[in-house]
Amino acid sequence: MEQAMTQKHSSWWRWLVGAIVAVVVGVGVWYALTQLSPFGAANEQAQIASSETATASGEPAELPMDDFTELALTKAKQGDVEGALEAFSVAIASNPDGASVPYYYRGLVYIEEGKVMEAIDDFTEAIEIDSHFPQAYAARGTAYLMTSRPAKAADDFNKAIQLDPNNPTTFVNRARAYMGLQMLEEAEADLNRAIELDPNLLPAYFNRGVLFMLQQRTEEALADFNKCVEINANAPAPYFNRAVTYIELGDKKAAATDLAIYLTLSKDEEGKHQARALLDSLTGTQGLDTMLQEEVDSGENGHNQ
Template sequence: MKQLFFLCFALLLPSLGFGQTYQELYEQALEWEAKDSLAKAEELFRQVLKMEPANPRNAFVFSNIGVMQQRARQYDAAIESFSYALNISPTLVSTRLNRAVAYIEVGLSNKAYVDYCEVLDVDKTNKEALLMRAHIYMTRRDYKNARKDYNQLLNIDPANYSGRLGLVLLNQHDGRPKESLDELNVLLEQYPRNANLYVMRANIESENGKQELALMDLEEAIRLDPNSPEPYISRGEIYLARKKKKDARRDFEKALKLGAPHSEIHPLILQCK
């Protein structure tokens, strides 16, 4: 009877995590993570940490725990886990990028900025760090440094959509409509069926007195994406400015039917009386 008990216990040992090496337990945790069984994966990762607390590879264990916490939107806990990982191995670029994202999620963009700077000290061509640091510069209205990062990103990757779009917005904020239109023209050559780009170009054209060109772009945007409310709103505003109130009202009502916020559209409709 005792022999049968010990045999059963021996068979249970691997499932309980006993008798496994650090590497085996780590790989088992990764398998559970791949299956989206995050609670089980985290439990196994924490067993790994207890098994060899001084192992330098624990940086990756903490980083994996942080990624799972981030996926669960536990951003404060994720920041703590990423920080433990970086205390062990400060040059883990992916971990620093992940911590920066978590910092942004909890409104700590200044700390995210430091992480992006640290990444770029290690890898001056890191596209994610350049893009996100440029975005932070934009929120600070530091257009000069934002431009440097966007230009550096586009030097590395001329076809980078987010980088070029960021430069469009930067030029708008910086009072450079011509440069914004130039960048949009480049994007439209790459993405000729992107309705949002036509709306963006139309809005810049309209703001700079080129309403006929704007109307043409809005017609194209509607053709490409007839279920988007944005081109109808923009076209309605042009019609309203031209005192074509009937046409404006028709576009605003269409935008409402397509899901535009009533709080945004109702005041415009009132101006069409």
């Protein structure tokens, strides 16, 4: 009986870890692009990877640009995607041999529109024009991650780090590529380096926590998810991951509390469905309703345990 329970627990744990890895890949992609782009998706990933947590090179003021590129960025910030793409195209046509920056920014717009292959083409054009453009390598690496090509992503992140060795965001993203390649020691080293460069970089702790969970280093994972909540108590994903960690440690009450918080913060319907199912298994349907109401009544503040 005990063996059967152990096997069931192990299978449940692996399923949860798989779900969490999917969460972290989405988070990492959003974070990389938000740090590289002057405009970002307005969704719950913004909470887990707030642009306030790090400053990456490549902000608009650091990249030379013409009037059409500036106009395109303004339109993009205003949500006028079609106008932004048109202005970027004019900028490229007016100076095709010096259009690395508009190609780069147009690639970011394509990413946010879900046109990943077009984005890769634009990042490649930017790199061909300027082979010393770390932001373009980093952005293309992120796009390769989105298309499940971690080896090509790692190559691009290697080049970006060679050109800009003090950008913590790139170390986080290379770590994600290494995780996809099962190079876990290298991934941990990169995440440690990212934290050295920016001790408040939430995605570094989040990814390292996932890495520790994959290695069943549960106490270390818990410490990293605690740090995530300390940095940003309104980011949903760390609560879900910390709940899974609490389950592994046998603290179902703490896990249920974190899942209830996640459900009040998250806008991800798939994630909420998983959280409800998990919370129901811990508390029962009646307990789920009670915990959710108590969390709503407690307000949005004071989530950190």
